[in-house]
Amino acid sequence: MKVSRHWLEKFFDQPLPDASALSDALTFHAFEIDGVEKFARDDILDVKVTPNRGHDCLSHRGIAKELSAILKLPFAHDPFTAAGKDSVFSAAGLQGDAAKTESSPAVSITLEDPTLSPRYIAGYIKGVKVGPSPTWLKRNLESIGQRSINNVVDATNFVMFNTGQPLHAFDAGKLTQKDGKFHIVVRKARAGEKLLALDNKEYELKDSMLVIADGNADVPVGIAGIKGGTPAGITEATTDIIIESANFNSVSVRKTAQALKLRTDASSRFEQGLSPELASQGMHGMFEFVQHLIGGEAAGVFDVYPAPQQPTRVSVSVEKINKVLGTQLTGAEVADVFQRLQFAYIEEGGMFDVAIPAERLDLTIAEDLVEEVGRIIGYEAVPTVPLPIVGTQPEINQNFYTAEHVRKQLTDMGYSEVFTSVFADKGERAVLNKVDSVKPYLRANLTDGLDEALKKNIPNKDLLGLKEIKLFEIGKTWEGGKEEWMVGIVTEKEKAVEEPLSQHAPKETVSQYEDLPLSNAQRFQPFSKYPYIVRDIAMWTPAGTDAESVSKMIQTEAGELCIKVSLFDQFQKGEKTSLAFRLVFQSFEKTLTEIEVNQIMEKVSAKLKEKGFEIR
């Protein structure tokens, strides 16, 4: 999620540290930062909010609250505090709590299934003036990659990015009134119902999908929690609006968004599961804009919230925290963390009974609070303690023991180990949903893969300096209704065969794994994708000539295009020794030509002749 540093500063009385300090604070105490970009004089942080914090941190308020706790900066302007609420609603000419204004005569709300829409608040505002947004609002939205549309829509978006509560604005003039009353119904769509959404695409709705309907006309005007519809969209002619600040079931929103392939900033928040308490914060946030930004006056707030979220408390002891983290924190240090997070708590004898803020749906068990303490203090406070030494030998895994034993035997015989894909073009069992949809079957044998691997390696024989390609694989196959470890081999001379690995299991019980060599490779050497050229050269040398030094001489003379020099024949005849070398030429940049290689070979021959060797 894109977060503006400038926007974050609005929550504090003091300036925030620079973007890199903010990145570090979040990285080591909350979330990874995917990147930091400049936007005019602002810094935009791309914060990777983890799925457990989608409830509260897909908002500037959420990130600011984290920073307040991490950096110990007083959270001076929290839009959620009671003071904030009062000022908002009195500004709107309403009472202090949205729930108390249910008697609004203008809007009635019906929730067909409160498990799918646990809360719906409708705010009726009359006489708004739709127009361009002021510069500060445009700038805020643009800084996080949003497009400014008009003051009303921008205000709803601002509130969402500020508080995490998605809002939607309907043009009340386009909704039907009956006896002077609007009727909003949250219900399942009827099969065949269609909606032209604000993205100008028509969506065909299914009866599993939740919609917002104009109850008096019985037509859908929005896809619940995802996107509004054009039938009640805001235009420059709009004067009266109904603001929706509601709560929708996360699974329902997720499934509908997936089915319609329509993921929006609103749906991605509802998908995480939001506290229905946030809905009133969202409406408060919107009402702050009424007089000075969008004009008009609040004509009523209607709140349907049949089963209010119950406050939760979670207890954790200092002892538990230290026992899990391996730290020696004091009660005072733990208390400090909870204070910085603004968690109300009661402490008694090292036991903290913590009141969980409504939006923190992620905090349900003691371990969750252990994590809060650990991350806010910082994991560098966790010491490095080795596990105690155990006296007993760990149990030997039969399959692994056997696999290792077979690996040793086969490599000794010149076989190299490959891993081929478990996916095949035939087999007993298959996967349902392969992205590339080729080879959906799970292999029933290793031999097909080995045959293919053999074919692929044969052309590289000279490059590899091998006389024969010999391969093996130890892997699972799915055949005869079972998943089984198999070992398969293939060579150029003998076709691929395989057998169950278990046939090589040790006859007697073993008490430890064999001590087998590890790879002694230092660095991987990338290889060229261009073809290579082979040249042989044979010569008579005086008896006792060191083949190794001749090889080195050839290599030096042939230069770096010669990637391999190997002695492939050597015999004695009287006072002379015949040496035969194979040279492999390859470039990383291009396909070498015969001419280039012949020129190099002439140089090599000349050098060898100069040494007095007789080229055969």
Next chain:
Amino acid sequence: MAETTPGHIHPISSLIREANRIFGAMGFAFAEGPMIESEWYNFDALNVPKDHPARDMQDTFFIKDEKEMVLRTHTSPVQVRYMETQMKKGIEPPYRIIVPGRAFRNEATDMTHEAEFFQIEGLVVGSDVTLANLKGTLEQFFKALFKGVVEVRFRPSFFPFVEPGVEVDMRLTGPEAPEKLRDKWIEIMGAGMIHPSVLKNAGVDPSKYQGFAFGMGLDRLALLRWGIDDVRHMHSADLRFINQF
């Protein structure tokens, strides 16, 4: 020149052999489990309920015509399988296991991502196993693996099967460290304290026992260890690659 040139084992096999040796000396047993796995072991038992957004993090291969069966998306199902089997045998913790093996994600492949990959999982359960022990264990492992001075640090993260959950970075210092890796923090794995629900799902009493778990990509470890430029070499069956190890 009649003698046989010895063949080469795959670099992943060498890494598994080495990891098993290092962890074996710390008392870890080698454990394994099926690759076609039930959704229960792959997700639910690991505290990833149906319709949880965390399931979106994993692009899963589902098995055709077999209800609720998947190609395991990680080696973590073996955590639950192992603990469950031990408890059924009447063997209470302490447990220490590593689980090296293949796992699968349904995604497009590129230089750093493969649909088939290797992971190594670790699990330690006891009455007083702490996050500090996790740091100690990983530091010991990386020291042995990368030979030299290794530091390990944690950053907060989220995996449904651990609480607290951390991302683990390591840094190699000193002259013995490979130059390309020296003095840089490298993100290496996810880990944390086993979520009490996971212990409970495996039949282990979370009020008596606690522990840590970690999981890392072996392919990535091989890439780092040997400076390999493309993860697709791992399943290429190309001896120009394998015979370098």
